[in-house]
Amino acid sequence: MKQTLNNFAYIDAANLYRGISHLGWQLDYAKFRVWLKEKYSVARAYLFIGLVPKYNDLYTSLQEAGFTLVFKETTCDGEGRIKGNCDADLVLKTVVDYYEKKFDKAILISSDGDYSSLAKFLKEKCVLRILVSPSNKCSFLLRKINIPILYLETQRGILEISQKEKAPGRD
Template sequence: MNKINIYIDGNNLYRSAKELGFEIDYKKFRGWLRQKYNANNVYLFIGLVPERVKFYEYLQSCGYILVFKQTVSVGEKNKGNCDAELVLKTVSDFYTKSFTSCMLITGDGDFGCIVEFLKDNNAITGVIAPDENKCSILIRNKNIEITFLNDLYHKFSNRI
């Protein structure tokens, strides 16, 4: 039996959707992932902002497993880059055999190395890139299946 995990770069997904004029309905998105990929676990990596506790509770009620990174203030913005956490969790799950295959949701080239590692170990089904125009060549050149969300946002998002 296939056990599929999905690892989501939350910041990349959120920003890409917003730049394309969409606000993700996370409940619908989780349903779409369930229906399309039958994932066992869906991990969402996001920066921890204490004022957003209710939103985090909502995400958990939708079926996401949240992995947080403490945010730091940089000027007027909060930054919570979760790249290392996503890579570490994915590799840890690979070695503990928590999945037979996985997918990453990101277009960030910083994840090219983990995509290559997973491909070399026959452990990745593909990548879901939030924006075709901003998907890094460091992911595109891995010769794996990439699904672009540009034409799919209408299934699980609202226009803003």
């Protein structure tokens, strides 16, 4: 009998979106959620995301696809760009879940070197399953700690949104 794992994914939504967009394609989030469950036995996928009211339809579709959204209040930088820095929230949630023994293995989804300390911590505790990098330019800070990394570009054929579809709330 196959053992069911209780793995959690911790996703930096802005990094995921920017990384995939930079590669020139759109991610089908519903397919991505199924892929996480089937490939890595992800029982819960936390998506850390800035809260922008005009994207309510997007948030609804992400929840319907099976993501647990963790919202961060947004601010604007000096040039009017929306910022919803979720890094600290993602790190804290992951570490709390580890100490509360909520998951068997963690999957980090980001290419941001700010998560290198978290990745090292999870590796030392033997609970890091893999780092999934949305960008082919994954930070050297993550690459140098000798952890398993999967580049999402290698899964493009499976995870790309078809030309007929369009992500809700996105133009």
